[in-house]
Amino acid sequence: MIITVKKEASKQEIDKLIKHFEDRNLHVTLIQGDNYNVFGLVGDTASLDEKTIRANPLVDEVTRIAAPYKKANRLFHPQDSVIDVAGIKVGGNEKIVVIGGPCSVEGESSIMEIAKDVKAAGADMLRGGAYKPRTSPYAFQGMGYEGIQCMVKAKKTTGLPIVSELMSIDKIQEFVDHVDLIQIGARNMQNFDLLKAVGRIQKPVLLKRGLANTIEEWIMAAEYIMSEGNQNVIFCERGIRTFEKYTRNTLDLSVIPIIKEKTHLPIIIDPSHATGDWKLIESMSLAAIAAGADGLIIEVHNDPECAWSDGAQSLKPERFATVIEKGKKIAQVIGRDM
C-alpha cells in the first residue's frame, strides 16, 4: 500500500504515522519527494481501511498495490477451477456450456415444452425464474415455489440441471433442496447478507455482475461467498449500464480475458439481459465464444410475444438451435468443445 503525505507534515507527525503502521506489523519505507512524502507499506494490508487512513488531514492519497481479494485470486490459485453443476463441468478446458430457458416460469406445461425444446437444441441446463426482481411492484413477480416445482418436474423429464434466481435469505433451503445452480441477480450483487448466506452452503452459485459495478467489486462479491466456505462460484456477465439507449445494457466482453487473468473461476455470458433484443443474441453469443467464455445463458421461449416477462429478448427454439450450431464451429476454431 502506498500512502502520500503532504509535505507540510512535521517530522513528529511522520514518525507517529510510521509507528502506527509498524505497530500493525507492516514494514514502512519512506520516499521524500519535492512536494510530497510517500510511504510504502509491505505486509498484510488487506485489513487496513483506506478511508480511515485518508481521514488523517495530512494524508493526500492512498493506493492499494495488492488486489483486495485472496480466495478468488489467481495469484494464489494458479490453476483453473472447474465447477461441477449436478454433473455438468463448467470452466477450465471443459465443454462450453449452454443454458437455455424462459425468463419466468409460466406454468408446468409451458416450462416442460420449452425444456424439451432447449434440450433438443443442445442445451446443457435449463434456466427459469420463479422469483423475479421487477422494477415495478405492479409487474408480475414470479410464480414462487410453484415455479420451482415446475422446474423440478422439467428436470425430471429432461435430465437437465436447473438454474434459478434466489432473491432472499428465507428461501435458501428451498433452493438447496431443488435448484442445481443458484443465481444471484445483478441487483443483489452487493446484498452482502445474501452473499454470506450462499457462502455457507455448497451449491454452485451463478454470480451476476451488478448494473454499474466494476470487475473488482464483482470479484469482491465472489470473495464474500468464498470467504464463508463455498468455493463454487461462476461469474456471469449480463451487461452494464451505460448511456446507450439502443441496447438495454452494454455487454462487456473484455471481462472474459480479465476474469481469467485475475481469478481462477469460470465465466459465462448472458447476451439476453445484456442487449434486451433478440436480434443481437446470435452475434453476441458467437463473439462471447470467440473471446473465450466458458458458457452462455440465453433466454428461450416458444412464444416470445406472449411471454410474461422479457419476451423482447427471448429467442425461439429454432433460433437458439442455430446459435448453438454456429457456436460449435467458433468453439472449434479456438480449440474448445461446445
Place this chain on the structure above:
Amino acid sequence: MIITVKKEASKQEIDKLIKHFEDRNLHVTLIQGDNYNVFGLVGDTASLDEKTIRANPLVDEVTRIAAPYKKANRLFHPQDSVIDVAGIKVGGNEKIVVIGGPCSVEGESSIMEIAKDVKAAGADMLRGGAYKPRTSPYAFQGMGYEGIQCMVKAKKTTGLPIVSELMSIDKIQEFVDHVDLIQIGARNMQNFDLLKAVGRIQKPVLLKRGLANTIEEWIMAAEYIMSEGNQNVIFCERGIRTFEKYTRNTLDLSVIPIIKEKTHLPIIIDPSHATGDWKLIESMSLAAIAAGADGLIIEVHNDPECAWSDGAQSLKPERFATVIEKGKKIAQVIGRDM
C-alpha cells in the same frame, strides 16, 4: 402508452394488435405516419409490460406517457406528506432536520459521547451503523445487535431518535423494536424483498438512492414500500457513481426540486457519503439547504482519524456545529427554520 409499429405490418396484424389492447379495456387510437404506424393507448396501462409488447417483431418502440408510480405520485396526492419520526416532523414546511453521528457504532462510551456532541451542536436525530455493508468481507462488518443496544442507550440519555441501516429481512423485528428511522442503503435500493418487508411495517423508512439508479427507479423503490402499506418514506440522496475520481460519488442536488415536483414525500441529503471528503461537507450542506432539502444526514466523529470506518468523510463536532449555524442562516433566506 405510445406504441410504434413498423410500416410493413399488414392490416390484419394491426387489427390483431388493436383487439389485443381493446380486450384489456384500453382505448386505442391509430396514427398512420409515413414510415411508421403509431398506436396511442388510453386507460390503465400500469400493468402492461413494455418488454412483452416489444417482443412482437412488428413493434419498434414503446413509450410510457403516464408515470409508473401511483402511491408516491404528487399528481394523485397534491399535498406534501409530513413524516413523523418519533415526534420529529420531516417534510412540508416543517423545520429542516439534521441527523448526525458516526458511520459505525464503535462502542457504548464512544457513541454516547458523540450523541451528546451532536445534540449540543443542534442535531435532531442520531445516526449510527450497527450492520455495515462493506465492499470487502475482510473489513469491519459492524457491531450488530450490540451496536443497536448502544444506540438505544444513547437515545435514552440524549432523547435523540435513532437512525440505523437494515440490511436483511431477518433483523426486521429488532429494528421495529429499537430503531426510529430505518435506513435502506444504496446497495439494497433494489433488494425488492427487503423493500416489501419494510412496506409491511409502519416505522418510517429512509430510502437511499442506489449508486447508479435513476430518479424514476428510486421512486419505484418507494412505491414498492408504499404499495405494501407503509406510506412513511423519506428519500435520501447520497451521491451517484460518475467518472469523477476526486469525489467518492457525485452529489446530485437537482433531485431536491424534482422529488418535490414528482412526489409528495420529503427528501434529505447525505453530503458525507456523496463526497467522501469532510472538506466538502460544509459547502454541500449549505447548497442542499439553499436548494430546498428537508434535512441533512452528516457523519460526525470526535476522532475521525481513529474511526473504524469512513473517517475521511466525518466532521468533528465543532465543524458540525458550524455547518448547522451557517445552515440556519441560509434556511432563513429561503423561508424555513432549521
Place this chain on the structure above:
Amino acid sequence: MIITVKKEASKQEIDKLIKHFEDRNLHVTLIQGDNYNVFGLVGDTASLDEKTIRANPLVDEVTRIAAPYKKANRLFHPQDSVIDVAGIKVGGNEKIVVIGGPCSVEGESSIMEIAKDVKAAGADMLRGGAYKPRTSPYAFQGMGYEGIQCMVKAKKTTGLPIVSELMSIDKIQEFVDHVDLIQIGARNMQNFDLLKAVGRIQKPVLLKRGLANTIEEWIMAAEYIMSEGNQNVIFCERGIRTFEKYTRNTLDLSVIPIIKEKTHLPIIIDPSHATGDWKLIESMSLAAIAAGADGLIIEVHNDPECAWSDGAQSLKPERFATVIEKGKKIAQVIGRDM
C-alpha cells in the same frame, strides 16, 4: 413525433398548439388520456426542435418516433454501402480489412520497418498518428507534417494505403493530398466544424465513436459529414467510458449489429484503444470478427516498451500475425474472407 400535454391545458391553448403544427404542414392527431393529452404529429418533423416545444409550460414530454438521420439511415438506403479506400473495399460482403501500425509515427526508419512488418503479417492498410490528441500539453504531440511524409514514404514502399488522424480544419488540404483514410478521433466526434469540413471533401472518413456518446449521436456525426456531400463514412468503435478501471475503456461490440441494422455504412473495431492492454487484443479481435465487424484497426509496434505513446496497448508484429491467422478462421465460420 409524440407530444404529451398537461391535462390542465385549456381547449384554446390546445387549439393554438394544433394550429402551430398544422402551419408547419404537419398532420395532428389528438389522443385524450385520463391525465394527459397526447398529440401525434405526422410529416417531416426533422426540423422541429424538441427543446423549443418543451419550453411551452403545458408540454410535459416530447418523443421522436422517426430517427433523426436520413442520409445514413438504412430505411432509405437498404443496400450496404461499400467504401473504397485507395482500392481497398470496406463493408458489404467484402473481405474483412485489417489496419495495423503504431499509435504515433516516430520517424522514417521506424515506420518503414513497422509498415513492412504489418504488411508481411497480412494487413491491408497502415495506421500512424502524426497529430496526436494528448490529455497533457506536456506529452508528445506528434511529428506533424514530417510524420505524414514518413507515412507517405512507407506507403510508397509497401503499397499499403495510409490512415491518420486529422485534428484541425487548417490541415485538411495536407490530408486530402497525402492520406487515404482520414480519421476523426473520439474527442472530435462532436467537433461539428471539423465534421462539416471533411463533409466537403470526398476522401473516406474513419469516424471514431466519442468517449461517452450514444450510437444515435454517433450516427448524427456521420450525418453531419454526409449532409455536406461526402458519403464515404466508416464507423470505428474504440470503446466507451464506463466505471471499469481494469480496462481503459469498455469495448461495445453490440454496436456492430446495431450499426448494420440502423445504417448502410461499414463498421470496424479498434480493440487497442478500447482496452488499452495488449493482452486483451487477440480475444477482442476474434470476438469482433465473430460479431460481424467489417474490419479491425490494431496498434502494432516492433518495440512497444520504447514506443512514444500507447505502448501498453500495442502488439508486437508476431502477435499481430497470430491475430490475423486466427481471425481468418473465425471469418470463415461466419462466411466471410479476411
Place this chain on the structure above:
Amino acid sequence: MIITVKKEASKQEIDKLIKHFEDRNLHVTLIQGDNYNVFGLVGDTASLDEKTIRANPLVDEVTRIAAPYKKANRLFHPQDSVIDVAGIKVGGNEKIVVIGGPCSVEGESSIMEIAKDVKAAGADMLRGGAYKPRTSPYAFQGMGYEGIQCMVKAKKTTGLPIVSELMSIDKIQEFVDHVDLIQIGARNMQNFDLLKAVGRIQKPVLLKRGLANTIEEWIMAAEYIMSEGNQNVIFCERGIRTFEKYTRNTLDLSVIPIIKEKTHLPIIIDPSHATGDWKLIESMSLAAIAAGADGLIIEVHNDPECAWSDGAQSLKPERFATVIEKGKKIAQVIGRDM
C-alpha cells in the same frame, strides 16, 4: 510516481529499469513487497508517459502522485487569480458575477430587448450564441458573424461585456475583435488545437466542462490554454452526463470547492444547460451561490416558447430578476456580494 513491478522480474531486469529512470534524472527508491516490487520515482515526472511504462510486460501498475498540471495548480500559485473581463472582475473575493442572455442570438431587436432586460434585472454580462454546436445538421446552426454584430450593438447600448462560444480556429480573430469572454463549449473541451489557439491570445476564456470528463481532464484543458501563455481562464460547470433522464445533465456542485482547492482559477455555474429545465434554475442557482461559486451564467429569453433553441431551459426576465434578488441574500450569508 509509483511503479509496481511483478515479483517474477529478475534482478537484471529491475536494474535495467532503475537505470532507465536514473538516466532521466529521477531518484529511484525500491520497496520489495511479498508479491510485488514497488519503485518510487522522485523528480520531474510530468514528461514521463504512464502508458509507455505500462507497456513493459513486467510492470503491473503506474500511479502518479503529483498532479499533472502546473500552471493551474494552487500548490504553485497559492493566491486566487482574479480574471478581468472588460472591467468586470471574476474570482477571488470579488462580487459574484451574473451572466444572462439567450441561448442563440435571433436578431438585433430580439437581443437588444433581452440585453436591456437582463441589465435591468442586475446582470453583469450578456451571453448569446452566434455559432451553435447542434447534435443535428438539420437544426439551426446560429446566425454566425451577423449574430456577433448584433451582440456588439447590444453591448454598445447596454455597456454589458459579451460572452459567446467559439467553435473553430478560423473565427478567432473575429472573437478577439468583438467578444469579451470567449466560451469554449463542452463538446470542444478536448479539441486541443482550439485550446492551443485561444492559449495564444490574451482574451479571457470561459472553459466549459466536457459532458463526461473528469475534473482532472478539465484542469488539463485549462493547462493547455495556460501553457501557451493565456492565464485568463474561468471554469464553467454545465452538468455532466449521467444515467438520469429527468434532467438533461447532472449538475455537479462539488466541483466548486474542489476547483478552488486544486487550482487558483475562478469557477462559475451554468444551471440552464445542466438541468435543461427552467423550473430547476432558481434552486440550483441558489445552491451554487451557497456552495461558493464565483458566478452564474443563465439563459434568459423574453419569449422562451418561441426561442430558436433551448427555450425549455430559459428563464423569463422577471424570473431571472427573482433569482438575482434571492441570490444576493444567500451571497450575504456566506460573506460575498452579488
